[in-house]
Amino acid sequence: MQGREARGAGGQLDMEGALVARDRVGIQDFVLLDETSETAFMDNLKKRFTGDLIYTYIGTLLVSVNPYKDLDIYNRKQMDIYMGVNFFELPPHIYALADNAYHTMLTELNNHFILISGESGAGKTEASKKILQYYAVSCPSTTLLDRVRDRMLVSNPVLEAFGNAKTLKNDNSSRFGKYMDIQFNSEGDAVGGHILSYLLEKSRVVHQNHGERNFHIFYQLVEGGEEELLRRLGLERDSQRYSYLVQGECANVPSINDRNDWKTVKNALQIMDFDESTIEHLFGVIASVLHLGNVQFEPDSKSYASLDTDAELGWVSTLLGISAQVLQEGLTYRKIEAKTDEVLSPFTVDHAIYARDALAKAIYGRTFTWLVGKINEAMENKDPSRKTVIGLLDIYGFEVFYVNSFEQFCINYCNEKLQQLFIQLTLKAEQEEYEAEGIEWEPVQFFNNKIICDLVEEKHRGIISVLDEECLRPGEATDLTFLERLEEKMGCHPHFVTHMLADKKTRKTLERGDFRLLHYAGEVTYCVVGFLDKNNDLLYRNVREVMRDSKNAIVRECFSGLEPDSRRRPETVATQFKSSLLGLTEILLAKEAWYVRCLKSNESKQPGRFDDVLVRHQVKYLGLMEHLRVRRAGFAYRRRYEVFLKRYKPLCPATWPHWHGVPSDGVEVLVQHLGYMPHEYSMGRTKIFIRHPRTLFATEDAYERCKHDLATRLQAKYKGYRAKGEFRRQKEAATKIETCWRGVQARKEKDRRAWAVKVIKKFIKGYMTRKEAKTTDNSEYLVFVRQSYLNRLKASLPQTVLDKTTWLTPPPVMRETSEILRQLNMRLMVRKYVRGITPQRKAQFQLKVITSAIFKGKKDSYPASVAQPFLDTRISEQDINMKVLQMIRNERIKYSVPVVKYDRNGFKPRDRQLILTTTAAYIVEEARVKQRLLYTTLRGVSVSNLTDNVVIFHVTCEDVKQKGDLVMQCDHLFEMLTKLSVVANKQGAIKVVQGSIKFEFQAGKENTVDFSTGQEPMAYKAKNGHLMVVSTRTRAR
């Protein structure tokens, strides 16, 4: 086991876990105690026990101190905590050990066993139950496996009922040895179980010391059995009625609830698939033993044994299904074979009682063996695939009573053997490790109990041999002759004393019939009385034969097929036991060992009491100190280089964070850096060995401090790493989204382009066929053309009625429409224009229309005059002389304008006013009317076609005195003539003449006005006597 830390994950952190937790209560691992004195050991143990910490390690060995009270450390939560966690990372616990064994088994695929040792009442059975429960809960589960697992779990209460009893040491003392294999498949499921039982203390069936009880099942049946069942079995609900139950005088114990336990057992039998009849037979056997115990004998006249009453025997015969007669014979006679005859020899009363008890023991003992077989059947896994096992060894503990007999001898011998196994395994392993590592081995003084084992078991020389010899030799062998033989053979053995061999002082403590063995665990005085009988364990042949015919299937099975050769003596009990222990040792040696050492805290089963003397004694005989010393053997701590380096490398810059060389070199550099002195450590082949815990503690303290720094750094690194990761993730996500988005856009763009190409194609096609009739190819184009034309047209409509040029040239399809629109627009503008005209302007336009009708296209100055607005008059009435006004008062003045009148002869220009009234035109010079011209006399009016302003009024001239035609020049020629034409209704009389105009200046006398164009406008009398009017040429022409 000491090489355990060399293994995988399981044990690697053991010391380190303990180091971390060392300041809690005491020290979790004794290996780390600074001094290995017994006092320090005890102090630590007590300190922890007082703090309800019942578990402490010595390396991977678990020391457990019985608290005698329920601690809240075996619940589901605790199991979860320990599941799969490195062994020593958590406080010591039986679960940690169980878990470590389990995981080591799974990783290394080998077999293991957990040796639970300690004296009676130290807590072995409890520990083994806790381990089993842990596996039941922690292993993977399936419905099928659950069934096997349930059976394994319930096998405990059944076996305890049949194999445990209250003793002075323990209210639930195991009276048989039990080795249970739990089988696991490669997945780690618990798939089966197998139990080996060792030497049941059968004598208890017929005899109990004061303060002790028979096996629990008897009391459970009597106390808990259903009325109907009891009736069938002929039992009464009163344990006092049965002589096999009353000898210890303590049938009822407060700590034991037989009724509840009965229910548990019944339930367990059901879970294990015991059928009704088997259960009935089983309890028939138990009841028959009780009845048998009550069978009493009386001496008859010849002092031979005869039955007291038939009733009890009747029940035995009924329950076992054998004839009462035959049974009675078997109990009171012995069959002696004499050559060919069989002779019946009657028993004395004592002899009969002996035979009865022997039968009771035999029935019970064999039934127990049968029961173990039955339970094994229930837990058996028939699948042939390879399995690994963890064995749980829970054997009766070392015990010393006031009177110790053959049973104690066997039990203590068994413990002696296991101690021997422990010493062998631990010392051997330790020694091998030192040798393998090339570290100097410093031998540790320890007590090797081989000498005691030899004393008991050596062939021909050991106590068992002597006992067997005494049992087998002819002649009168008694327990005392056996003692004498012992004294002869062992006389000078240092571990063997008898009354005869002892010195004076010791002799006082020994009876004549006693021998004393100095066991590894202390002295035990054995009383030889009964040794021979118990070793022989004889059952008279006729009784055996009777049993073979039993109608009770269990009994029949138990007694059939055994010892066919009746003449050959069966092996004695001690020899059988010795061989079975040898077998057990072989089983165990083939497996990896784990140890639980149980200590009893006090003799009185009191919670919280720590009996120093008692505990110290156990610590001593269990060899815990030696184990500790061997474990440390000069070096308290050893660890593989890789493991040591892995843990402490942060303490040295050269090894942190990575050491790239060989681990041992790394460790050397590390310890040099830490300042280890040469005597403080040693370098093995694969491990470093550190001599004192304090060196390690200093390192560990440094590590603790550094861990915080490290944690912060790691945290920062980790956070950075996380943040980086997160950033990368986000970036990736963004890129992804971007890509997707781009894809979407690109696809849209593609669609758009495809659409555009289509549209453009259509457009071009439409364009090319635009002049053709509407087809599917150009229809859209034409629509577009129309729309576009209309839109453009809208923006560029002519702004005035006069604007005839702005109209947008239409595409061919719109020609007609365009024309309609143009006209519409024009009409609209005209309408608007017309609506916006005032009555004055209207009147003016009417005048202008008249002007136009007369002059348009005829007189050159006309176009320029169009824009000149006409006024109502050019001379206001104020500017007309009052006299003149008075003269023409009767006629309304319609229009007045200044004119230049050319004299008739000399053509002298004279400024005059021309006044038009409703009836006549007046030529006025200041206050004088120079000429009155009635419209009726106005023949015509002539003007030239040129730009001059000369106008000639032709008048009807009848007499010479009358003034003739008027030649005038008027700046407002068109205005004046238009007014005249309206007032005098002379429209048709106005003529535009080209060249010259003749006129009559006096009746019958003519002259001419010639018109021409020139540089400057002028009017003069030409040499021919004509009036010459020169006007400028209009540019437009």
Ligand SMILES: Nc1ncnc2c1ncn2[C@@H]1O[C@H](COP(=O)(O)OP(=O)(O)OP(=O)(O)O)[C@@H](O)[C@H]1O
């Ligand atoms: N871990 C524990 N917690 C609480 N009580 C315990 C514990 N271990 C043992 N006990 C108490 O001690 C009693 C004796 O324990 P147990 O039966 O396991 O002893 P043992 O070592 O098997 O003795 P024996 O050799 O007589 O069979 C138990 O019935 C229980 O009351």
Ligand SMILES: [Mg+2]
């Ligand atoms: Mg036990």
